[in-house]
Amino acid sequence: MRARVLIRPKSGILDPQGQAVERVLPALGFEGVANVHVGRLIELDVEDASQVPQMCERLLANPLIEDYEVVELEDAA
Amino acid sequence: MKFGVVRFPGSCDEVDALMACRRFAEADLLWHGDSDLRGIDAVVVPGGFSYGDYLRVGAIARFSPLMESVIEFAGDGRPVLGICNGFQVLCEAGLLPGALLPNDSLRFVCRQVEVAVEKPDTPFTRACDEGDLLSIPVKHTTGRYYAPPGTLPNEQVVLRYSAGHNPNGSMDDVAGVCNEAGNVMGLMPHPEHAVDPLTGSADGGRLFESLAMVPVA
Numbered sequence: 001m002r003a004r005v006l007i008r009p010k011s012g013i014l015d016p017q018g019q020a021v022e023r024v025l026p027a028l029g030f031e032g033v034a035n036v037h038v039g040r041l042i043e044l045d046v047e048d049a050s051q052v053p054q055m056c057e058r059l060l061a062n063p064l065i066e067d068y069e070v071v072e073l074e075d076a077a
Numbered sequence: 078m079k080f081g082v083v084r085f086p087g088s089c090d091e092v093d094a095l096m097a098c099r100r101f102a103e104a105d106l107l108w109h110g111d112s113d114l115r116g117i118d119a120v121v122v123p124g125g126f127s128y129g130d131y132l133r134v135g136a137i138a139r140f141s142p143l144m145e146s147v148i149e150f151a152g153d154g155r156p157v158l159g160i161c162n163g164f165q166v167l168c169e170a171g172l173l174p175g176a177l178l179p180n181d182s183l184r185f186v187c188r189q190v191e192v193a194v195e196k197p198d199t200p201f202t203r204a205c206d207e208g209d210l211l212s213i214p215v216k217h218t219t220g221r222y223y224a225p226p227g228t229l230p231n232e233q234v235v236l237r238y239s240a241g242h243n244p245n246g247s248m249d250d251v252a253g254v255c256n257e258a259g260n261v262m263g264l265m266p267h268p269e270h271a272v273d274p275l276t277g278s279a280d281g282g283r284l285f286e287s288l289a290m291v292p293v294a
Contacts, residue, residue: 009178064223065223
């Protein structure tokens with residue numbers, strides 16, 4: 001099973017990377033952009049997809065400061 | 078008193094930390110892949126880029142064999158000091174509350190800052206008085222301290238940046254914290270780089286001096 005883990009800064013925590021991107025886009029002529037957040041994407045092949053949330057809790061994310069979302073993809077790449 | 082200073086792949090301040098410790102007591106390096114703490118009485122987890130800061134600062138170093146022993150050592154009430162990357166590692170290990178986030182400026186900062194001693198009754202600050210101001214350098218990109226609401230009691234704030242000295246956007250100007258029991262401390266400034274007036278300040282030495290006063294178990 002191919003799994004995709006999306007990791008985002010928790011809402012309410014200052015995200016200066018997101019803010020920097022949000023400030024630059026209008027300068028390039030892209031209007032109407034808001035709530036930009038920059039996170040991390042981890043993809044992995046796993047035999048047992050049910051273990052991925054534990055992997056996130058223990059290593060892949062820091063639950064104090066980050067939210068994670070596991071997306072199960074159809075086939076191994 | 079004998080200090081053990083941890084060396085991870087990617088550590089870069091372990092020799093300065095070792096030299097700072099040796100001004101006040103015996104000290105030796107400990108290798109990350111060993112699990113034997115070799116009879117030391119206090120652990121210093123130094124600054125640098127342990128395991129390349131891959132994934133997240135401190136996230137992988139926290140699982141090294143030596144850190145498993147350090148977690149046990151801390152659980153026995155023995156003193157553990159984390160500096161900069163060491164602070165990040167101790168937070169990741171769950172030995173200290175909170176986490177370190179990228180500086181609000183998104184820039185590397187390297188400068189002398191002033192911190193106030195908020196809590197002198199710890200093994201790390203007993204050579205100080207409450208309110209003492211220490212001049213110590215910071216140098217980091219990921220030093221913005223954050224603890225979720227309700228997880229950092231005021232009694233666990235050991236050092237706070239003086240007004241106008243917060244270099245990274247840390248919550249409530251927090252520069253250094255300890256655990257509930259008071260035997261584990263982390264701070265972003267580098268006391269090991271401030272142990273000789275030749276380099277501008279010897280104030281950082283007072284943390285090592287404090288630790289050297291801890292009765293040996």
